[in-house]
Amino acid sequence: MLISExxxxxxxxxxxxxxxxxxxxxxxxxxxxxxxxxxxxRFQNFSQFINEGDVVVLNNTRVFPARLVGNRQNLxxxxxxxxxxxxxxxxxxxxxxxxxxxxxxxxxxFGHDQLKAKVLHKQTDGRVVVEFETDGxxxxxxxxxxxxxxxxxxxxxxxxxxxxxxxxxxxxxxxEKGAIAAPTxxxxxxxxxxxxxxxxxxxxxxxxxxxxxxxxEPVRARDLADHQVAPExxxxxxxxxxxxxxxxxxxRRILSVxxxxxxxLESATDKNGEIQAGAQxxxxxxxxxxxxxxxxxxxxxxxxxxxxxxxxxxxxAGHEITMSAYAHAVAxxxxxxxxxxxxxxI
Numbered sequence: 001m002l003i004s005e006x007x008x009x010x011x012x013x014x015x016x017x018x019x020x021x022x023x024x025x026x027x028x029x030x031x032x033x034x035x036x037x038x039x040x041x042r043f044q045n046f047s048q049f050i051n052e053g054d055v056v057v058l059n060n061t062r063v064f065p066a067r068l069v070g071n072r073q074n075l076x077x078x079x080x081x082x083x084x085x086x087x088x089x090x091x092x093x094x095x096x097x098x099x100x101x102x103x104x105x106x107x108x109x110f111g112h113d114q115l116k117a118k119v120l121h122k123q124t125d126g127r128v129v130v131e132f133e134t135d136g137x138x139x140x141x142x143x144x145x146x147x148x149x150x151x152x153x154x155x156x157x158x159x160x161x162x163x164x165x166x167x168x169x170x171x172x173x174x175x176e177k178g179a180i181a182a183p184t185x186x187x188x189x190x191x192x193x194x195x196x197x198x199x200x201x202x203x204x205x206x207x208x209x210x211x212x213x214x215x216x217e218p219v220r221a222r223d224l225a226d227h228q229v230a231p232e233x234x235x236x237x238x239x240x241x242x243x244x245x246x247x248x249x250x251x252r253r254i255l256s257v258x259x260x261x262x263x264x265l266e267s268a269t270d271k272n273g274e275i276q277a278g279a280q281x282x283x284x285x286x287x288x289x290x291x292x293x294x295x296x297x298x299x300x301x302x303x304x305x306x307x308x309x310x311x312x313x314x315x316x317a318g319h320e321i322t323m324s325a326y327a328h329a330v331a332x333x334x335x336x337x338x339x340x341x342x343x344x345x346i
Contacts, residue, residue, distance in 0.1 A: 054297075
């Protein structure tokens with residue numbers, strides 16, 4: 001299929017710029033794959049669609065402050081780094097702005113000289129590799145002080161990310177630090193909603209997938225057969241794998257909270273249909289025609305046009321019903337993207 005088949009028009013005013021006052025106040029578009037229909041709901045009613053014996057799978061990755069704003073040493077002019085991938089201790093591949101002004105050997109300064117970075121080299125794809133200097137302090141601790149919440153570029157504000165974003169661009173079950181973007185389908189949950197899910201007789205299982213740049217990297221290939229989503233790292237504990245495999249043997253429904261969770265589960269499922277425990281590399285590129293081996297239901301936010309995430313959703317629900325549901329969501333003025341509303345596909 002062509003990536004152009006996953007396009008749609010979205011008015012700018014439907015891109016959510018702020019989280020709602022309450023996490024669970026989002027609207028939820030229900031999509032039934034078998035009946036090929038949809039209807040409007042509220043996320044506050046999520047537990048009503050959970051059956052006894054269901055397994056609801058959460059991605060417990062935690063976003064770290066991966067955005068740095070500073071300047072070149074002894075020079076004026078702002079420099080931004082977005083940390084993409086750790087290559088070695090204190091050495092990171094980054095997206096830099098403005099990258100063209102950075103030369104190898106340049107020293108970048110962040111905070112009140114609390115963090116420095118030396119530009120090692122510029123890659124052919126425009127990314128910049130830097131080595132951090134932290135005076136012996138742990139880099140993660142320094143980032144918590146001088147780094148900013150890595151909000152997506154479609155959130156346009158005059159002010160920088162706030163302390164509110166530190167809380168709200170993080171799920172209530174976030175534990176394992178390592179993501180540069182939130183698993184946004186999980187942002188709607190509150191402790192009360194999770195308690196309601198358990199009260200319905202369902203089981204909650206946590207896995208980890210550290211959301212990386214591959215999740216939201218633009219699809220540059222015209223034909224989806226030529227596109228590969230970059231691998232992402234995570235882990236599935238032995239206990240979680242056992243619970244999931246037992247559910248599969250019992251033919252119980254497995255509901256994935258988020259496309260990142262779905263990709264992690266499918267990547268960890270072997271040719272015999274068993275989920276493997278341990279450190280994981282999610283390396284699947286899921287496109288229409290893929291046979292899902294583990295995921296039976298999917299909660300997901302609304303994704304960008306021509307994105308790999310929209311392609312994954314279409315692979316799960318079906319291309320025609322997905323694009324029709326998106327057209328309805330636009331017409332009904334749902335809120336889109338990270339801080340927006342959600343869709344439950346059953």
